[in-house]
Amino acid sequence: MTTIITILTPGYADWExxxxxAGARDYYKIETRFATIDGEMVTSAGGMQVTPHMAVADIDPDRIxxxxxxxGSIWSTPAAPDIAEVLRATHAAGKTVAGICDGVMALARSGLLDTVSHTANGPESLPDTGYAGGAHFTGSPKAVLDGRIVTAPGTAPVSFMGAVFESLGLRNGDLDFYLGLYAAEHTAA
Structure with missing residues (x-):
């Protein structure tokens, strides 16, 4: 069974x-699991509390x-957790690694964006933390998929969903319909 793990931090952006x-679990029957830094419950920016399945340290790239x-706002602060090891190990195992909004900063810190096309909230959102991928920054308002790396600004949760599914080999007419359905409000009237 296909399994994806979403890493949540205190104050995470619950809509992203x-x-x-929801599409992964309900439509594609993908196992969706959640991890937090220490395996403890977190509260979102909107007040939603989530008790995770595991801690980040328990993620096994060979099983996902x-x-x-x-x-979430924590990624742009000195309190940002270091999850580079699990991101690099997941990528090295040939799996998808994806970040949206300030979550892209974790991918930048891990070095995963140094050689692939990517986007984010803006080039200024990728601070000087060892990031060397400036030449590959596209500034796209939609998600960018390059290999098995997916990035998106916080304003692109629909195309982010589509790019993640595409990275998992799930691009088909059903996905195109689903993307059109959820992006309909953004089409020209």
Whole structure:
């Protein structure tokens, strides 16, 4: 069974991966699991409390298909957790690594964006933390998929969902319909 793990932090942006996890679990029958830094419950920016399945240290890249880094304000602070090891190990295992909004900063810190096309909330959102991928920054308002790396600004949860599913080999007419359905409000009238 395909399994994705979403990493949540205190104050995570609960709307950013909601469509992804709901579509994965309900439509595609993908196992959706959640991890926090220490395996303890976290509260979202909107007040939703989640008790995770595991701690980040318990993620086994050989037993999953994707790791998703949910955005949240903590990623742009000195309190940002270091999850580089699990992100690099997941990527090295040939699995999908994805980040949305400030969650992209964790991918930048891990070095995963140094050689692939990517986007984020803006180039200024990727601070000087060892990030060397400036030449590959696209500034796309939609998610960018390059190999098994997916990035998106916080304003693109629909295309982020689509890019993650595509990275898992699930791109088909059903996905195109689903993307059109949830992005309909953004089409020209």
């Amino acid at each position: 991966t909601a469509l992804l996890n 298909d994707a790791v998703i880094v949910n955005g």
